[in-house]
Amino acid sequence: MDGDQIKQLLGRTVAERFVTSGMKIGLGTGSTAVWAIRRIGELLAAGTISEIVGVPTSSQSEVEAQAGRIPLRSMNDPEIAGELDLTIDGADEVDAAGNLTKGGGGALLIEKVVAYASRRVVIIVGRDKLVDHLGLKYPIPIEVIPSARVPVTRALEKMGIAVQLRMAVKKMGAVITDNGNVLLDVSLPAPTDIAAFEREVNTIPGVVENGIFSRANAEIYYGTEDGEVVAFKPAR
Ligand code: 5RP
16 A cells, blocks of 8 residues: 555545444544545434534645535634543654654644544554654644744754744745644653643743644554554553
């Protein structure tokens, strides 16, 4: 199987395996999670499952869920009341302890709100995303209010961290997130205490959230070229 086929297999498999009628579900973002959203829509249309409500984590997942006629709510809706049964999402990197980085698609803020409010978090990734150290190969995004871009950059540089403002494609200037903020992509010097870094970055004034997920307690599945969906066993 090639990379796209593996993403499709992962998304469809976890939707079939973990989504049951009546669930409140966080709908992840990215080229892998989208297959889970599409499969949930198909299962609803076929009557295999019913009474699902979804909370989208981005404009991408909202559009996909609407196309699949998945009823949508916000986290604040009384029907959701700030808690979800399940979230299905992708990730950019996964370390041996099961810590994640996310936000390659720029949706880290709502992805984290949703994942940290979910009883069960299922993460689906290609095998290439399993790494020894987070943030070496794939930069970690930090979502920042636009007016704090330079002071936050300075604060991070003083911590010895190289910072890159994420620039848009097919639009001039910076990427603006679904929440109206900018993204600073950083690489981490290894080894780093990931949980401490997640907390510390968020203490810089102007930082809204960062793409480290050290408290998601996620169940992680990766796909293989042979078409297998394998449960990743974190060394916790
Ligand atoms: C978006 C994300 C995605 O889940 C992450 O970037 C993985 O995406 P893909 O499945 O396309 O590789 O965090 O903000």
